[in-house]
Amino acid sequence: MANQTYKCLNCGGELNWDPASQKLKCPYCGSEFDLSVFEQKEEKSQQDIRNKTYEKGASAAENGQTRSTDDTEVHPEDLRVYKCSVCGAEVITDKTTVATSCAFCGNPVILEENLDTQFHPDAIIPFRISREEIKGLYTQYLKSRPFTPRDFYTDAHIQKIKGVYVPFWLYDMPMEGHLHGTGERVSSYSDSNYIYTKHDVFEIEREGTLQIQSLPVDASSKMPDEAVDSIEPFDYKDFAPFKMAYMPGFFAERYDEDASFCSGRALKRAGQTTVEMLRSTVTGYSTVTVTGSSTGVQGGEESMHSRYVLMPVYLLYTKYKGKDYLFSMNGQTGKAVGNVPIDGKKAALFWLIRFPVILAAALLINFLIFA
Amino acid sequence: MKNDQRKRKAGRKTGRSAITRCLLLLLLLAAAVLPAFGAADVPVFADASGSPAYVTDQQGLLTQEEADQLAEACGEFAKKYDCNIFFVSAGDPQIGENHTEEDDRTYLENFNEQNFGAGSDSIGLLVDMDLRYYYIDIMGDQALQAFTDQKQAKLQEAVEEELAQGNYAQAPFTFVDQADYWYGRNPKSGSYVMWTLISIGVAVLIMFFWYRSAAAKHKEQHVSAEAAAYVRPDSWQRNQSQRRRRSFLINTEEGRQIWQTRPINV
Structure with a gap:
């Protein structure tokens, strides 16, 4: 269980990156921590990667697993099995996944294996748009697409944004x-x-x-x-x-x-x-x-x-x-x-409402010219 | 005595019937001859020729050439709409000394009925230079339906404008043009049906493009094909050259569509 986690120094909860404050934030007690607080931990992780002492994922196929736990749609032979460092449950994900979440406890899981030297990024742009903002932006986006199916507006659907x-x-x-x-x-x-x-x-x-x-x-x-x-x-x-x-x-x-x-x-x-x-x-x-x-x-x-x-x-x-x-x-x-699908009913309604008005206006103008 | 009286009465009766016969004969003669005299006053397209009296310019507002052109335009109108159109200029000699505007109207209405038949579709313009008066008469169900009050007002406005400006010769042409324009906008005319179909087509097109632009928002993702946003500022350097390869002249002789191409050595 060598995958990386960041725990709250106050309550021990798993911290998440908070785009709004640009700090690590505890979803349980609300404490916020600057990245500098975890410098030593970061250095330790880098050391693990250099020494290759991180947990290596086993082939899911060899373990008889054919489905990922984080909805990663890949070939079964590309699935790897890790253990959640919080609850110990199996995290089955694609071999290219660097960060995911445990399907059982919901805690973040960072897979150091995929940050090995050759996969170590030179730089990163952190998220700046928060999950809270996403809902508003997404709904606003959908509203400007007039034929969006109703299902797309549901909270359950919006929650699927990754x-x-x-x-x-x-x-x-x-x-x-x-x-x-x-x-x-x-x-x-x-x-x-x-x-x-x-x-x-x-x-x-x-x-x-x-x-x-x-x-x-x-x-x-x-x-x-x-x-x-x-x-x-x-x-x-x-x-x-x-x-x-x-x-x-x-x-x-x-x-x-x-x-x-x-x-x-x-x-x-x-x-x-x-x-x-x-x-x-x-x-x-x-x-x-x-x-x-x-x-x-x-x-x-x-x-x-x-x-x-x-x-x-x-x-x-x-x-x-x-x-x-x-x-x-x-x-x-x-x-x-x-790319948003076009709802046939909404498209039909679009025509049904607007076309008679446009047609009536065109015929009226025509009639007024001739009358 | 009684017999004498009867004879006398019979004699008077015979005399009266002779007078009646004479009068009837005179009336018949007048009926036959008078129109011929009247026709003699009409210089253009007289009824006697058998062609419709489209242009009856008794006050000499038009030259012969203009009268011919106007008659041709009237003929085209009549053919197009199955409705006669005509122009009459008349004054004291034709309508009578000291005639009134009412007389003008009656004259035109009678002229219309006599020349084109009562109840037939026709529209006529009378210009009376003696009274400085004009009148438009419209007759027939279809013509009256086509020329609504609004359209009649437009027609009058156009004619009045020409007359007010002293364009007496142009006025009947404008009258025919405007009548053509407004008759064409008759809801029962072929062009109305055509424009109605065009209006429906335009409405469909508007809706189609409206729908297309709304639907286009549903598919916006595209692969970038260029990288202009990533060019480092001030890094663009270029060398350029141009060399004249060949030149040639094209001469056009105006009006004859003759083209000549002549190479120039460079």
Whole structure:
């Protein structure tokens, strides 16, 4: 039972990270503690990780377990079994889980195994949006989606929103690009007999370099790219050195897609921006046709640098009428984006109420013009 | 004595019937001849020709060319709506010395009935330059239904504006144009049905786009394809060049659509 917990110094309850106060807070007695109080504990944990004295998860499949205790939807062979350090119950979760909660006592469970040296994040942005704020923000979000099914507004549904520290790679890369195209300038003049239109066609070459800084690419195969891309940007000013104390009360994942695997997406995005910036310099022509472009990292991909970080995201997976829907919210800025199903009844009502009014107005205007 | 009296009476009777016969004959002759005289006063589209009297310009407000154009416009209107439209200018010689506005109205109404038949759909404008008076007469169920009081007021307003500005020749053209415009907005006309269908279509389109924009909010997540927000400030450096590859001239001869392309050596 070497997974990490933070106990209240006053009542012994399990502490959770409180985004509002940016401190560890006891849900039982309400005491708040600065992270500095647990410096020694943090150092001890780091020591455990360096010495690899943490609890290693056993294969759940070998133990005859096929389901996780924290709703992690993965293949049974990827499940690992740990023991809750509070109640001793089995915590069965995915091999990439860093932080979860015990299904029996509800206390936070931090799995040091998944913070081992190679998985140790360089930095973390702690949650700033609290659970209390989430309800209001989520309801507000749903209200602006007129066809949201009623079920989505229930407390039980909102309670399913999970705060997850999502693993990201942040890439720094010096980009270079080249663009080739043709531009045409047209001028016109006339005499008494003819109108002369002069067409000057130019070969256009553009080359440029730019520095991409901290471009985020999510490093978890379980995380849909669109869900995390849509809630960018994160404010990097809040980056703090990684500490496990930020995790209690939230879920956390470690990366399962390494930096070289994710660099493809980073290069694609950076390349697109390089081309767009080159294209924006081609001005003063009547028409421009881009005939070719190429981009790459200056000095080759060795010049790309990446950092492994955790960033806060609230997620809500919902299955509705056989389809999966995912709502995601930036746990730092509160930016919410989601896919919400359309309730057929509400959509029909939308038409039934509005269409007769619009139709009546259109016919009335028509009649008044003709009458 | 009695017989004499009878004879005398019979003689008087014979004389009276002869006079009656003569009078009837005269009346018949007048009925046959007078319209011919009247038609002689109508310079354009006389009834005698068999064509409708769309333009009867007895006060010379229009040139012959204008009269022809107006008659053509009236003919098109009549064909389009199955409703006659006509213009009459008349004054003292036609309506009578010291005639009144009431006489003008009667003249136009009679003209309408005589030329197009009582009860048929028709609309006419009379301009009387002697009285500085104009009058619009509308006849027939369909025409009266199409030209509601509001539309008649609009029609009068348009004609009055032209006359007030001294555009006497333009006034009948405006009259026909406006009549066309307002008759086209008759709820029983084909264009009303067409515009009603268009209105329904517009309502459906508005609803469709309204629904689309509301439904679009239900699916917002997308994969980012660019990284503009992550470009380090002041890191953008560029080199640029341009080289003229070719130039050519196109000469257009105005009005003849002739194009010539001539390369220029550069």
